[in-house]
Amino acid sequence: MKVEIWSDVVCPWCHIGKRRFEAALAQFPHREQVEVEWKAFELDPHATSAPAGQPADRAGYAERLAAKYGSDLAGAQQMIDTMTAQAAAEGLDFRFDRAVRANTVDAHQVIHLAGLRGVQDAVKERLLRAYFTEGEGVGDRDTLVRLAAEVGLDADEVRAVLDEQRYVGAVRADEAEAQALGISGVPFFVVDRRYGVSGAQPAEAFVEVLERAWAERSPLVMAAGGSGDGTVCGPDGCSV
Amino acid sequence: MKVEIWSDVVCPWCHIGKRRFEAALAQFPHREQVEVEWKAFELDPHATSAPAGQPADRAGYAERLAAKYGSDLAGAQQMIDTMTAQAAAEGLDFRFDRAVRANTVDAHQVIHLAGLRGVQDAVKERLLRAYFTEGEGVGDRDTLVRLAAEVGLDADEVRAVLDEQRYVGAVRADEAEAQALGISGVPFFVVDRRYGVSGAQPAEAFVEVLERAWAERSPLVMAAGGSGDGTVCGPDGCSV
Numbered sequence: 001m002k003v004e005i006w007s008d009v010v011c012p013w014c015h016i017g018k019r020r021f022e023a024a025l026a027q028f029p030h031r032e033q034v035e036v037e038w039k040a041f042e043l044d045p046h047a048t049s050a051p052a053g054q055p056a057d058r059a060g061y062a063e064r065l066a067a068k069y070g071s072d073l074a075g076a077q078q079m080i081d082t083m084t085a086q087a088a089a090e091g092l093d094f095r096f097d098r099a100v101r102a103n104t105v106d107a108h109q110v111i112h113l114a115g116l117r118g119v120q121d122a123v124k125e126r127l128l129r130a131y132f133t134e135g136e137g138v139g140d141r142d143t144l145v146r147l148a149a150e151v152g153l154d155a156d157e158v159r160a161v162l163d164e165q166r167y168v169g170a171v172r173a174d175e176a177e178a179q180a181l182g183i184s185g186v187p188f189f190v191v192d193r194r195y196g197v198s199g200a201q202p203a204e205a206f207v208e209v210l211e212r213a214w215a216e217r218s219p220l221v222m223a224a225g226g227s228g229d230g231t232v233c234g235p236d237g238c239s240v
Numbered sequence: 241m242k243v244e245i246w247s248d249v250v251c252p253w254c255h256i257g258k259r260r261f262e263a264a265l266a267q268f269p270h271r272e273q274v275e276v277e278w279k280a281f282e283l284d285p286h287a288t289s290a291p292a293g294q295p296a297d298r299a300g301y302a303e304r305l306a307a308k309y310g311s312d313l314a315g316a317q318q319m320i321d322t323m324t325a326q327a328a329a330e331g332l333d334f335r336f337d338r339a340v341r342a343n344t345v346d347a348h349q350v351i352h353l354a355g356l357r358g359v360q361d362a363v364k365e366r367l368l369r370a371y372f373t374e375g376e377g378v379g380d381r382d383t384l385v386r387l388a389a390e391v392g393l394d395a396d397e398v399r400a401v402l403d404e405q406r407y408v409g410a411v412r413a414d415e416a417e418a419q420a421l422g423i424s425g426v427p428f429f430v431v432d433r434r435y436g437v438s439g440a441q442p443a444e445a446f447v448e449v450l451e452r453a454w455a456e457r458s459p460l461v462m463a464a465g466g467s468g469d470g471t472v473c474g475p476d477g478c479s480v
Contacts, residue, residue, distance in 0.1 A: 011473040043473055069477045082480045086471075116409055157404075164397075169356055181460060185472030185479075193433055196460035199472040199479075209463035220421060220436030223449035231326075232425030232439040233251040233283055237309045239425075239439075240322045 001034050001210075001217060006041040006178050006188040007124075009107045009138055012083045012094065015128045017187040017200030019090035024206030030214055037115065038124045040108035040174040041186045047103040049139025061096040086200075087132070098135025107138050108174075109167040110148050110158055122151040192217065241274050241450075241457060246281040246418050246428040247364075249347045249378050252323045252334065255368045257427040257440030259330035264446030270454055277355065278364045280348035280414040281426045287343040289379025301336040326440075327372070338375025347378050348414075349407040350388050350398055362391040432457065 005021070007014040025031045066076035080096050087094040107127050114123035126147050130136035137143050141162050149155040161167060181190065189197040189206070191213040197206065231239055245261070247254040265271050306316035320336050327334040347367050354363035366387050370376035377383050381402045389395040401407060421430065429437040429446070431453040437446065471479055 008473070012478055013471045013473050016471070043475060065477070079478065079480050083478065116407070118409065167356070169358065185474035187472065190460060191463075194461060195463040197463050201471075205463070212463065220430060221434060223431075223435040223437050223445070223452065231253045231256070231441075232427065233248070233253050234425035235283060237305070238252055238319065238323065240319050 001030070001192055001213060002037065003034060003210075004037045004039050004190045004193075006039045006174070006183055006186050006190075008041050008043045008186055009104045009111075009124075009127045010047075010099075010102060010131055011041075011043055011186055012087065012132065013200040014187040015092060015094075015132055016083070016087050016090055017189075018125070018128065019092060020200055020203045021187075021189065021206050023203040024210060027203075028207060028210045028214075030210075034210070036121065038111055038120055039178070040111070040171040041178055041183070041188075042104050042108070042171075042175065043186070045103075045105070047101060047139075049102045050100050050137060052137055052140045052142065061099050064101065093133045095133055095135060098133075099131065100135055100137040100139075102131065102137055102139030104139065105168065105171055106141060106144055106162055108171045109161055109165070110144050110153070112167040112170045113158065113161050114148065114153060117153060119152040123148055123153065126151045241270070241432055241453060242277065243274060243450075244277045244279050244430045244433075246279045246414070246423055246430075247426050248281050248283045249344045249351075249364075249367045250287075250339075250342060250371055251281075251283055251426050252327065252372065253440040254427040255332060255334075255372055256323070256327050256330055257429075258365070258368065259332060260440055260443045261427075261429065261446050263443040264450060267443075268447060268450045268454075270450075274450070276361065278351055278360055279418070280351070280411040281418055281423070281428075282344050282348070282411075282415065283426070285343075285345070287341060287379075289342045290340045290377060292377055292380045292382065301339050304341065333373045335373055335375060338373075339371065340375055340377040340379075342371070342377055342379030344379065345408065345411055346381060346384055346402050348411045349401055349405070350384050350393070352407040352410045353398065353401050354388065354393060357393060359392040363388055363393065366391045 007018070025034060028034065062073055062076040062080055065071070065079065066073045084094045084096065111120060111124055111127070114120040127138050130147050131138045136147065141159070144162065145155050145158045148158045178188070181196070185198065187200060191197070191209055195209050195213055197209055247258070265274060268274065302313055302316040302320055305311070305319065306313045309316070324334045324336065351360060351364055351367070354360040367378050370383070370387050371378045376387065381399070384402065385395050385398045388398045418428070421436070425438065427440060431437070431449055435449050435453055437449055
């Protein structure tokens with residue numbers, strides 16, 4: 001069974017939703033047969049990253065929120081408090097006061113590389129923690145190289161990927177797929193390309209959809225049956 | 241709609257099947273909405289490539305077939321004649337007398353790169369023609385770099401991919417997926433992870449499965465509906 005999760009590194013509900021999904025997976029008996037893939041979604045493709053080492057940029061998350069969404073400061077602060085409390089309930093220490101604004105196209109490229117190298121979940125988790133708890137600049141290349149290397153990627157390879165912008169196309173492909181599937185907000189979970197779950201739902205909701213999808217999982221329906229396996233090549237040669 | 245095709249570069253029915261599938265696609269009214277992805281399958285992962293520039297290795301395809309599969313030479317030649325005739329009927333010029341034996345793990349890595357760069361079909365086609373018609377050594381790295389560059393890949397990038405063996409993991413992942421889906425011979429076509437078509441079926445069979453899958457295509461079923469889009473972040477901010 002395959003679960004694809006569209007998500008951004010700077011998306012609070014994505015980190016909270018990841019914990020809830022993990023809780024569901026931990027109690028799902030067939031978890032060993034579940035493959036998870038993290039897909040790219042940029043909340044704001046036009047975001048600029050704060051310059052490295054400028055702590056001034058770290059302040060004012062509530063002000064930025066209020067300005068961006070036209071709410072007042074109190075409303076923005078209330079939103080932050082709610083998300084911080086929900087995060088705490090999942091064992092996450094959200095420190096919006098430290099958050100450094102970032103464009104995430106580079107982070108998503110590193111996460112794509114991590115998928116190829118078998119350490120995608122570790123890298124995704126590391127970057128979320130860096131942004132939400134540690135106040136790291138996840139739009140900064142040196143920072144990304146350091147963080148990715150901490151959890152198993154090769155620093156030189158990460159740097160080469162970012163220098164060449166090697167996986168921009170893969171990020172854009174994920175985003176085009178999201179659009180084709182009608183995904184406008186994240187986190188968004190897709191199970192076997194059949195079931196969609198929008199948002200950081202409670203763990204029970206994820207358990208339910210995993211169980212439903214598992215019960216209904218089906219082998220491929222073999223179409224064009226007449227000639228069957230007529231003309232194939234396999235390890236033992238080609239049929240004629 | 242997505243069609244994934246497991247295939248090898250040295251698989252005769254894969255080249256013939258590609259033409260038949262293309263013929264089906266050409267007459268399918270919704271072809272613009274069909275995405276094709278070429279997936280790796282090695283007929284013989286232990287194959288050794290003939291040394292570059294050794295024309296002696298080019299001879300004796302029938303002998304190699306006969307030895308490998310324990311048939312007699314006449315039987316092997318008959319198999320070759322049948323496949324050559326079927327290929328000719330699809331406009332392909334199979335020259336088994338020129339074929340250079342090759343391990344294809346590097347070719348599959350180049351095809352994976354081509355997928356990331358948006359030229360996968362062109363590269364797949366170029367390598368098939370090189371092997372079946374032109375007697376090129378598709379297990380040879382210099383040859384792969386040259387052929388891939390002819391159809392739009394960057395020669396330096398192809399060389400770097402092969403030097404680093406960058407996408408071996410992706411090739412193995414394709415093969416593991418094939419195994420999970422019960423695919424033991426190629427070509428094998430999977431439509432929307434729902435329908436499977438084994439072998440180089442006639443074009444009409446592909447048209448039929450494309451039409452069936454199109455009629456049954458469904459948007460995602462939204463599960464865990466209660467809280468709906470409760471807690472997501474989108475371009476306009478996060479809900480609380």
